[in-house]
Amino acid sequence: MDTNADQAAEPSEPKDIPVQNKESTRYCWVCFATDEEDTEAAWVRPCNCRGTTKWVHQSCLQRWVDEKQKGGNLGKVTCPQCQTEYIIVFPNMGILVLLLDTVDSFIYKGCPFLAAGIVVGAIYWCAVTYGAITVMQVIGQKEGLSIMEQADPLVLLIGLPAIPVALVLGKMIRWEDAVLNFIRKNLIKIPIIRNFMPFRIEVSTNTGDSSNENDLPPLSNPVSATRVLCGALLMPTIANIFGKFFFDSVKSNFHKTILGGLTFIAIKGCLRIYHKQQQYIRQCQRKILDYTESNISTYLRNNRQSE
The missing domain is CATH 3.30.40.10 (Zinc/RING finger domain, C3HC4 (zinc finger))
Structure with missing residues (x-):
């Protein structure tokens, strides 16, 4: 009996309760x-x-x-x-699937290079065609066909696509800027040139500003790739038209086209020089007005009239 009482008096051991971690x-x-x-x-x-x-x-x-x-x-x-x-x-799907995956991967990686080659080839053959058309347009259809038939094919494959490339490179030469810069720096001392077109000295005295090179507007306009490309590719056609209009008495179609091209370049160059000089004067003579009601109304009225 005592033993059972002692066991009942002893505290029971705690059971293991799972705790979620x-x-x-x-x-x-x-x-x-x-x-x-x-x-x-x-x-x-x-x-x-x-x-x-x-x-x-x-x-x-x-x-x-x-x-x-x-x-x-x-x-x-x-x-x-x-x-x-x-x-x-990935699971092994067999040799055929592995081969198809390899071919598909090769095609996926090679397609960009193939597409680039196709584009380059298309541009090349377009340049060849344009060069052939330009030769017939400048020299004459019969004379041009005769020259291309007698020429070496390798010369034609290299020379014909070089024609549009040469036209584009020639179009990128900004000779009008060089001439205008030369006139502003060197010919300004001649009174006839100074009276014919206002240049840097008169512009600076009219505005009252100092002739600091850093304060003057830039001489050249930004180059437009589309404008250069279109102007270069249309140059033979324009030269042919000017040659027929101004030099119709010349018998040789080649000489007629060359003279027409030089005439077009000279007329266009003079007009561009005049236009750039006027833009230069306009930039130098511009002012920023006070923000008043009268100036705002005048500014809005001028913009409305220009539109």
Whole structure:
């Protein structure tokens, strides 16, 4: 009886109660689900992350990888947190599938180079055609065809596409700026030139500003690629038209076109020099007015009239 009483008096040992550890609980960093919410889902730890972000559902990670690869299966995917590259393996589908994958990858990588070659080839043959048309236009149709038939094919394949290239390079020469700069610096001392067109000295005295080179507006306008290309390619046609209009008495079509081209270049150059000088004067003589009601109304009225 005493023994049973002693056993009843002794405190009972506590039983082991399982305590859920938050660190051991798996959270999917894609869908934010836990083990309790989805007990049948497959989990994976694909990177070096620690804590709650190291676990992810296999299906969630597959969808996320598909979004990153944008429908393909060749791009590398890394963890957005630790930048560890995921180890992605594929099942063995056989030699035929492997061969088709290799061919598809080769085509995918080679298509940009093939497309670039096609574009370059198209541009080259367009240049050859344009060169042939230019030869017949400048020399004459019969004479041009006769010369191209007697010429070496290698010379034609190199010389004909060089014609539009030479026209574009010639168009990029800004000789009007050089002439205008020479007139402003050297011929300003001649009274006839000074009275014929106002240049830098008169502009600076009219505005009252000092003739500091840094304060003056730029001489050249920005180069437009489309304008240069169009002007260069239209140059033979314009030269032919000017040659027929001004030098119709010349028998040789070649000489007629050359003279017409030089005439067009001279007329256009003079007009551009005059226009640039007027733009230069307008830039030097501009003023910024006070922000008053009268100036605002005048400014709006002038803009309305210009439109």
